[in-house]
Amino acid sequence: MASHNRQLSRLRVHPLAGSFQVLTLALTLGLGAAAAHADDALPKLPNKTPLKVGFAQTESNNPWRLAETKSFKDVAAKCGWQLVMTDANSSNSKQVSDIQSMIAQHVDLLVFPPREEKPLAPVVLQAKKAGIPVILVDRDVDQSVAKAGRDYITFIGSDFIDQGHRAADWLVKATSGKAKIIELEGTTGASAANDRKKGFDEVIAKNPGMQIIASQSGDFARDKGRQVMETLLQAHPDVTAVYAHNDEMALGAIAAIKAAGKQPGKDIQIVTIDGTKGGMDAIAAGELGASVQSSPFFGALACDVAQRYAKGEKIPTWVKVSDRFYDKSNVQQSMQYGY
Ligand code: AHR
DSSP states (O other): OOSTTSOTTOOOOOOOTTHHHHHHHHHHTTOOHHHHTSSOOOOOOOOOSSEEEEEEESOOOSHHHHHHHHHHHHHHHHHTEEEEEEEOTTOHHHHHHHHHHHHHTTOSEEEEOOSSTTTTHHHHHHHHHTTOOEEEESSOOOTTTSOBTTTBSEEEEEOHHHHHHHHHHHHHHHTTTOEEEEEEEOSTTOHHHHHHHHHHHHHHHTOTTEEEEEEEEOTTOHHHHHHHHHHHHHHOTTOOEEEESSHHHHHHHHHHHHHTTOOBTTTBEEEEEEOOHHHHHHHHTTSOOEEEEOOOOOHHHHHHHHHHHHTTOOOOSEEEEOOOEEETTTTGGGGGGOO
């Protein structure tokens, strides 16, 4: 898993002089990437305004992504950022080429949510080699390829494993420890999906009355979540609970459950992650049981980290975001946090 075994304060901000020559020499000599980036320092961030900042979004197909993008647009002027923005339309290769084009344009800073852990890790090293500092937000990359504090400044994001724990804890209580669960996974290979699955499955494994009867990706999308749920409902009519890795898939599952003539929230308990306005409305309507919030508001945090980094402050390798939790007991009074 990407981020969770990491020491929280590995960052050493060294003066840069000579480090890229060392990197280039090492690569020229045919040493592996790991050897090349073992000891060299992170690129510096120029202390200037405006700062040209590349933000490479993964996709814009759900309220969570839109809220994340908006948080960067909202903070740009205040932070003195001139934003260069792209949208990878759910394609790893497009996100890689979007970032490579930002590197070619010599942006001062790169900020992005890596769609998947492995395919997006090498481009972090390419940015470092080009002398461009990187802040990862929301999702992380494969730490065996690119490491926070060594190859990029930091990862700003939630504890996805803990989100999975919290969702499972709620479900154990709501079902008195007895359930046949369908799990709708997020994008295969994304740190959010890997870790949300890990956290949830860990808790379920300790509860003998709880059984995951099917687990399949719905790619974090409402339509895909609905389609997968339709198929799985036919194969597993005995299902009594659903864990969806995000609200959009849960809303898709609710549509499929209703279409199958069952009542979400009664015949089938549903727990999810995100805390979108749509998810909160479904809790208020009694169709969704609970949603663990996953905050998409990284713009102001990234601005703060960048400014502190430019001043030479030590940045922890993981800037952990804490998340709320919504169920019927608090959803009405929490509506202002929905997005
Ligand atoms: O990485 C965060 C996840 O990605 C959010 O839960 C989801 O809605 C988004 O697409």
